Amino acid sequence: MKSSTNKKHLLMGNEAAAEAAILAGCRHYYGYPITPQNELINHMAIRMPQVGGTFLQAESEIAAIYMAYGGAAAGARVMTSSSGPGISLMQEGISYLAGSELPCVIVNVQRGGPGLGDISPSQADYFQAVKGGGHGDYHNIVLAPASVQEIADLVYDAFDLADRYRNPVMLLGDAQLGQMMEPVEFRKTPRTHQTVKRWALTGAEGRARNIVKSFYPVKGELEVFNIRLQRKYRAVEQEEVRYEEVNTQGAEIILVAYGTCARICKEAIRRASGTGLQIGLLRPITLWPFPKEPLRRLAKKARAFCVVEMSAGQMVEDVRLAVLDRCPIHFYGRMGGGVPSSREILKKVLNILAPEGTLELEIPEIPTELGKGLYFSTIP
């Protein structure tokens, strides 16, 4: 498959992620098999040799993240991918990447947890992705695609962001997005030249040596380094927030959801059109940096927010931190591989608007398991 053409391809999310990485100039991929991201590693095994790159199946996710670390330290664009349990194993390495300020793209095709969990879609690795995940004060830049096309676009951008900020970037997908097939177009320019990285390890021919490290044993140096890291993170927060707004103008209820849940919320909004229900959606595309400002702006007009996640309520905490007590915040979540339906979301919205059941709406039945979700509300 030639990725540079403007043709449409029918691809799985996992395959599109691999193809977009190649388009972005990634020639070093390290991975380890785990469902539901296997198509990504399989695709890389075929494609990397075709483009003169390195594909290596590591002995563990720990080895995979450190092979990626080595490639990054050597100045190359590198990627690794996994799912929940494997991403947990990589956390040490991700902390080291952040501490050594190395650019690296990590794809997490989320599955149900905790523990071995299952292989169904989930968004329960949100905290791990956006709050650091490993030890120390650091942030990953976290991108949340909601379609196969957006996987392709964001994986490409992830490499630029990683290089620009010398920071790990995580693409937070899920089993649904990784496994489904959609038409995708590779619209961006293929990268053939690697960015010049003066700090990289290449052999110190004709220059002073380079050291890649995160150890600062002299008292005070580590604090100075951390202050510099935090300044970088503030710059990322200033420059890189991305989000999408749907139907927020005049909406009474603002749904807040990312990835797969955001798609289902869009369906809920479509189904509610013409019923008089005014529902909008704020979809964070960057989960870190989090779109706090748009939420604060919407909080001035909206009657309430409803956060929808495939988790027990993780992103809802960031929505609360952004909105504070300016507006009531409700939550609807499914866990352990449960995927909310648009009908469930609409039922929740009706419940928020008219808790006593005074508001009735005709919503056609669709086969889904109802009543399993976790509900809670915080009303100031």
Place this chain on the structure above:
Amino acid sequence: MQALYSAPKTLLRTPSHYCPGCGHGIAHRLLAEIIDEWGIRGKTIGLAPVGCSVLAYNYLDIDMCEAAHGRPPAIATGIKRVHPDNIVFTYQGDGDLAAIGMAEIVHTASRAENITVIFINNAVYGMTNGQLAPTTLLNQKTTTTPEGRDPLAHGYPIRICELLATLEGASFLARTSLSSPKNISQTKEALKKGFKTQIEKKGFSLIEVLSPCPVYWRMSPVESLKFIEEKMTQTFPLGVFKDWEKTVSAPGGQATEV
């Protein structure tokens, strides 16, 4: 007047953080000498581990990368795959390589990864006050085996060269020591052979160096050199365990002299 012998340029003139009688300084110097003699400073990339030698980059004037505990072989793999014509080595202690990093070293060797590993075996965790290492001798006292290493409670010492010799991917494996001028000079020869293996793209090479840790062996530096010769080499015999240039010596771990 012509200088016949001087400090290698690649060895930086900086105060050492190593304890009196420690072997790391000697091993660093040998590396620096080889880099100077072969003129390979501009293409050599080193990996420092977690352990006493985490600060190895303070002493060697080459591109270097710090690694998480046990992970240098994986990081070296990533670097080498980007720069296949550079010389990439890891420098690791026994806790780093033979305990937490066992999976990485075994698989890197089995992939015939074209890197050189310098494995400093001093039979204890030096940086953290001398705890039990995978290579601690039977009956040897450490801070976590105060009554001595008991095989029923703490297992047996692991012989890395012998273990890796079973892998087809390993091309050069040797065990040397720093216990005497003769052994130091043989260590240098083995290190050269490791780099030669890599430069000629013959695959994975590892040199295990028995090295003194007088402070955590609770001995004088002189006693610790005697301990290597009289005790350590009983468990860890010196020799070449695999050599791509010769048909290999030693079935059953019976080593030949370097």
